Amino acid sequence: MASKKPLAKKLRLLAAEKSNRRVPAWIMIRTSQRFTSHPHRRSWRKSHLKM
Numbered sequence: 001m002a003s004k005k006p007l008a009k010k011l012r013l014l015a016a017e018k019s020n021r022r023v024p025a026w027i028m029i030r031t032s033q034r035f036t037s038h039p040h041r042r043s044w045r046k047s048h049l050k051m
Contacts, residue, residue, distance in 0.1 A: 012049075016042075016049055022038055023037065
């Protein structure tokens with residue numbers, strides 16, 4: 001990928017990177033282990049973003 005990206009694409013990549021994290025531990029504790037996995041998790045190898 002080019003190092004010089006348009007600002008809009010950069011912001012979309014940043015939002016995708018921030019949203020790609022696990023469920024916080026305090027939420028797991030608060031919900032009694034009902035939410036242990038995040039439905040929006042994405043691996044960089046397995047699935048790609050629509051840009």
